[in-house]
Amino acid sequence: MKAIALLLSLQLITVTVCNADEWIQRSDVGGTIGRRQAVAFTINDKAYVGTGSPVFSVGKSFWEYDPLSDTWTQKADLAGDGRENAFAFSTNGKGYVGLGRSDDCCYLDDFWEYDPITNNWTSKSAFPGGSRAAGFAFCIDNKCYVGAGVKGSNFKSDFWEYEPTTDTWAQRANYGGGKVGYLPGFSLNGKGYAGTGYDNTVTLRNDFWEYDPSLNSWSHKTNFPGTVRYGCIAFSIGPFGYLGTGINFDSSFNEIWQYNPSGDEWVQKASYPGDGLGFAVAVSNESYAYVGTGGPIGKQWWQYTPDCTPPINLTTLNITSSSAKLKWEVAAGASKYKVQYKIDSMGAPWIAKTVNAANTSIVINNLLAGAQYKWKVRSICSSEKSAYSPVEKFTTQLRFASAQDQTALLSVYPNPIAQSSIISFIAEENSYLKIELFEANGRSIRTLEEVMLEPGRHEIPFDRDGLSAGIYFLKFTNPSVTETIKIIIE
Structure with a gap:
């Protein structure tokens, strides 16, 4: 009854047209039976799901998901022991799996690197914090972090940074929530987040924490507003984080909550319709999330499309007498952006430009010198459009x-x-x-x-x-x- 669900960056491709804040079922995860307490990570345009507990024993099989064709392909088994409640992350085109609890009830401290090009696993430096399971992990700027977890009745609060290029570990500030296990983590806008779980007093938790790598410090944020729980999933899309599902000692939960770091506030979103309400896995890109497995022996795989929201944090850069660079932050669910700009005078026409979602800026030219302009941008999310952002103004040189x-x-x-x-x-x-x-x-x-x-x-x-x-x-x-x-x- 333990698991970890991670978010990691994923550039997934999909052709499905979905409405905002909606779940659509995809092909079941590969394998003849389902699994819980598994791990997931992403590499380039593919997702990978593996390990976990298929019925009576822990597993080591891995499957690759192609969102373009909605198909699963079996890949090389994890080279180490089969395990549940492991930790996983991906960065620089490689996936990493380690720690966890093996079939004979032993806890592990090994780490393995997966190369999708060769379809091989390579042993990496053992985790120096000691064997454990059921903690959280996330990556920020190509460095990855592992924290908290349990070993039997011994709960952990230590937190470690992994540098893949040198295969080295360094201890960082302990997790702000103390000794906790069975909690998820995600990264967003250069910060890491973790919360919920239960602790060494077997107390269920709803506290939520932010890690700043530049300061090496944790700060307490607004508590998760749902019922206290553990075994949740977490992911991020665009400027927002998401946390939900999970169980407590009596019930299971299917609701999903969206976290806005700029306002430190939570909003409830469409509930997860799948059957794996505890110990599922989640991955995401800038437009969609995928959630699956979990529950007793879950196989389902669901795609989540968030609300179509306008971009935020508009800025104007590199202003000259005839040009300017218009920039904004990624908007969740956007497949493209529509930018409009005009000279700031009555009756002047708006000029429109369309930008693919892979870009969050555009350079506009042929402007008048010494003139004030204003501009705005909206998201286009498949079949829906957001409202326009508030207007931003600038003056050319x-x-x-x-x-x-x-x-x-x-x-x-x-x-x-x-x-x-x-x-x-x-x-x-x-x-x-x-x-x-x-x-x-x-x-x-x-x-x-x-x-x-x-x-x-x-x-x-x-x-x-x-x-x-x-x-x-x-x-x-x-x-x-x-x-x-x-x-x-x-």
């Missing part, structure tokens, strides 16, 4: 010309301005320049510079010098053109 149409490019950085900023520009020939500062209502405040420029790059320091927070305009005048650029003082 100013281009001003001499009589011979020589140019100088201008920027103000930083903008918005907290205390001071630098006005920089390039003049390609001798040129007169006057820079004035105006309030938003058009009242002139001061002249910052009035000078003959020599060719080359120029920088002028700007200090708020008692100016109140608000919107101001810098006016640039030379013999050929007059331009303005908006600045914001915080």
Whole structure:
């Protein structure tokens, strides 16, 4: 009655059209009988499911799932002992399985690497934290982490980092939830997450924790809102994490909860319809999750499609006088994105661009110099579309010309301005320049510079010098053109 369910990055391909927040049953997991307490990981566009407890003994068989054809193919058995409640992860095109509980009730400390190209398993460095089963694992930036778990009645809280390129282990800060087993983990946006399970006092848990590898520290987040439980699954899609199913000492559960790290909040989603409610496995990519096995001897395999949500965290980068890079975060379930932008003036038409889901940015060109633009983006999720994101605004750099149409490019950085900023520009020939500062209502405040420029790059320091927070305009005048650029003082 022990298991681990992991999320790891997966670039799965599917042609199925699904509605948002929906489950669709796929082909049963390979093998003549089902399994529980198994592991799963992903490599490139395939998922791999193996080990676990098929009825009376633990297993070592492995099966590969191809989402494009919805088919299973048997692969090489795990080279080590058969086991249940093992730990698994994948990174850099390889899969890893280790630890767990063997058929003769012994706990293991070995680790094995799977190469899908050769279909072979290779022994790796043993886990230095000692033998155990039923903990959690996840990967962040090609480093993988293993923590918590149990060995008989001895519950664990230690937490370790594995470096695949050197095949070495290093101990990190203990799991924030203490000595716990039978809990899942997942990674999201450069952080790791783990929660639920039960502890060395046989107390069921609903606490939830975030690991920051840059700080090597755990922080307590909002507790999982469902009933306390263990043997859950967990995965992430886009900007959200998901945790659900599982059992307690009396009941099993099928609900799924979505975790939003930006707001540290949970929302209940469509319940899992499969028959493996405890000790299942889960894998995911940026658009879908796949969940299966578990329960008494589960074989079912289900695909989950999340809500079609708009992208978040819009940013504008590499702004020039005629181009800009528009960037956003991955949106769960998106198969492509639709970007619209326009000059920020009444009656100006929106210009639309479509971007494949593999990309989360686009460079737009042929913009007007010194002009304010606004843009927005929506997700397209198979047959559904999200609402548009909130509008993001930016101002292109100013281009001003001499009589011979020589140019100088201008920027103000930083903008918005907290205390001071630098006005920089390039003049390609001798040129007169006057820079004035105006309030938003058009009242002139001061002249910052009035000078003959020599060719080359120029920088002028700007200090708020008692100016109140608000919107101001810098006016640039030379013999050929007059331009303005908006600045914001915080």
